[in-house]
Amino acid sequence: MRGIWRIVQAEILKQHRNTFHSRYMYFALLIWPVVIFINAYYDFKPFNLSDSMSEYFTSVESMVTFLITGFLAYNSFGALVQSAWMMSFERRNGTLEMVFLSPANRMAIIYGRTLGALFQNIWMFLIFAVFVTICFQGIPLMNLLYLPLVFLILTLSAMIWGGLMNVIFMFSRDAGILFNVFDEPMSLFSGVRVPTAVFPLWAKVISVIFPLTHTLVIVRSLLIRGSLLGSLPSIGYLIAVCAVMIALTRIIIAKAEKHGRETGNFSFY
Amino acid sequence: MVQSDRLCKVYRVKEKKGLFKPASIKEVVAAKDLSLTIEPGHIVGLLGVNGAGKTTTIRMLAGILEPTSGTFTIDGIDGVKHPREIKKKVNVITGGERNIYWRLTARENLEYFGALYGVPKALLKERIAALIDLVGLDDSADVPVEKYSKGMKQRLQIARGLINDPQYLFLDEPTLGLDIAIAKELRAYVRDLAKEHERGILLTTHYITEVEELCDTVYLINEGRVIKTGSPRELIQLAQMGVGVRVHVDALPAAAEGSIQALAARYDASVETAQDEQGVSILIHGTENLSTHCMKLLTDEGLLVKKLEITEPKMEDALMKLTMEG
Numbered sequence: 001m002r003g004i005w006r007i008v009q010a011e012i013l014k015q016h017r018n019t020f021h022s023r024y025m026y027f028a029l030l031i032w033p034v035v036i037f038i039n040a041y042y043d044f045k046p047f048n049l050s051d052s053m054s055e056y057f058t059s060v061e062s063m064v065t066f067l068i069t070g071f072l073a074y075n076s077f078g079a080l081v082q083s084a085w086m087m088s089f090e091r092r093n094g095t096l097e098m099v100f101l102s103p104a105n106r107m108a109i110i111y112g113r114t115l116g117a118l119f120q121n122i123w124m125f126l127i128f129a130v131f132v133t134i135c136f137q138g139i140p141l142m143n144l145l146y147l148p149l150v151f152l153i154l155t156l157s158a159m160i161w162g163g164l165m166n167v168i169f170m171f172s173r174d175a176g177i178l179f180n181v182f183d184e185p186m187s188l189f190s191g192v193r194v195p196t197a198v199f200p201l202w203a204k205v206i207s208v209i210f211p212l213t214h215t216l217v218i219v220r221s222l223l224i225r226g227s228l229l230g231s232l233p234s235i236g237y238l239i240a241v242c243a244v245m246i247a248l249t250r251i252i253i254a255k256a257e258k259h260g261r262e263t264g265n266f267s268f269y
Numbered sequence: 270m271v272q273s274d275r276l277c278k279v280y281r282v283k284e285k286k287g288l289f290k291p292a293s294i295k296e297v298v299a300a301k302d303l304s305l306t307i308e309p310g311h312i313v314g315l316l317g318v319n320g321a322g323k324t325t326t327i328r329m330l331a332g333i334l335e336p337t338s339g340t341f342t343i344d345g346i347d348g349v350k351h352p353r354e355i356k357k358k359v360n361v362i363t364g365g366e367r368n369i370y371w372r373l374t375a376r377e378n379l380e381y382f383g384a385l386y387g388v389p390k391a392l393l394k395e396r397i398a399a400l401i402d403l404v405g406l407d408d409s410a411d412v413p414v415e416k417y418s419k420g421m422k423q424r425l426q427i428a429r430g431l432i433n434d435p436q437y438l439f440l441d442e443p444t445l446g447l448d449i450a451i452a453k454e455l456r457a458y459v460r461d462l463a464k465e466h467e468r469g470i471l472l473t474t475h476y477i478t479e480v481e482e483l484c485d486t487v488y489l490i491n492e493g494r495v496i497k498t499g500s501p502r503e504l505i506q507l508a509q510m511g512v513g514v515r516v517h518v519d520a521l522p523a524a525a526e527g528s529i530q531a532l533a534a535r536y537d538a539s540v541e542t543a544q545d546e547q548g549v550s551i552l553i554h555g556t557e558n559l560s561t562h563c564m565k566l567l568t569d570e571g572l573l574v575k576k577l578e579i580t581e582p583k584m585e586d587a588l589m590k591l592t593m594e595g
Contacts, residue, residue, distance in 0.1 A: 003387050006384050006387070007385060007387075009384070010380070010381050010384030013380075013381070014370065014373065014377075014381045017370075017372060017373050017377055018370050018372045018373060019372075093367055093368070093370075094367035094368040095367075095368060095369065095370055097333060097368065098368045098369075098429070099385065100333060101331060101333055101360070101361060102356060102382065102385035102386055102433075103353050103354070103356040103357045103387075104384075104385040104386070104387070109385075260333075261332075261334055261335040261352070262335050263280075263281075264280065264328065264333075264334050
């Protein structure tokens, strides 16, 4: 177990050293999501929220809390799709082959990689989210007790999702299409800006596919409603989805390594 | 001990037929029935022209490429069935600038790869310091690799390949791009690894001097199959390259010429004589070096030898000859 944790640590550190070499990167990571958040905020601002059919859009405070939780979770998941896409650079540079030359635990490498990308990509937006939440006072004080649980759920579900994305990109250097499949549709169908409850049935069916949907239901239920019991069915569902994703990650990584060993495609040379 | 038995690797390569035509699949044989042995403490050379299958062989033995057929074991562990297990015992050093993280420093690269191999932290710190010293990167250990010259990146590759103190080290053109001094140091280190620390080494190189200097056994491969095996000396003998002895005298009396011819006949050598303004030049070409016999014979005949030239056979020529003969 200690060996696995060491690999995770080494991967997080390498990810940081290899990708975040300039402090300007952090500002780029903050400004873009903040602009999207402000854009969404002003999309809803002109409407009369008292007539809203959603419990989350009854006041400016509740709307801001809904949006900021949505964007925080979306940035966590979205950043990992991007990080997976970066796998092609590792393949091209020959470093992927060197990683696979080692006997290191493959799942530890993958989850270390995703955790590194997750922390690097969202910590500035997280500070912004906390700042916005304090300013708008959209979360009841008692519900802040659930914050550790919320962060745990958010981190674990995003990490497991990112792991799956990473191994898919490891399998094929042409997996870039997944970036298009999972990026914008995930934002639309997971209820980042609009509650899934108001979706038509066909959209609700699609939304169930994305783990982000269930993560958001839990995060909002805990922080806005303060309902742990009400979140339990969603927590159970998310655990099941995560278990399936871990199993898929394990299967795909084994197949990707076997495929790489057969074809020699871990490296281009 | 590394022991491979009839390893084969066939790649299936797409061959494009045109913009609207489906690509066809072509089978390329990269290795065929390759059987070789690397014992601890031995340096084994794998030689051949480009595309002969050297890198494919190394990648199969390192567990990053699955053989199409055949088996190999490393210290009794089946490398085809348990590739992860054999990876604990081996490492690969390749030539070139890839395979390392350019944004990281040399030290950071080594820390990362050391962690992947599970080297204990305290030991890793010591080993990194020693390896950085070995490859002469002390002054730039904390500089990002992207600022390194080609040779410096190659030196870091060497340090990376040694980070897990492998039992068996596979070197694929390791001195490519290195300056003479570092290449010499690396050769000395490789020899030391094998002879003093009982490590088994497999070396591919285009520098024949490296083979002559280091290898105990050489496998000459062509088109994926082993065509000759032996020590560098044995391969030269196998190629029947022979040794040339040329002596210059003022004149060559008939009696002396007769004695030379008799000597040559005894050792199955050929004799060529040529007259020029300086005198007579005699070339004796045979499998053995006949210079001592020749000198004694000419001195006994009362002749003064003005010049003696010995042409030793070159490994490079021998390998070329053997490869051409297939």
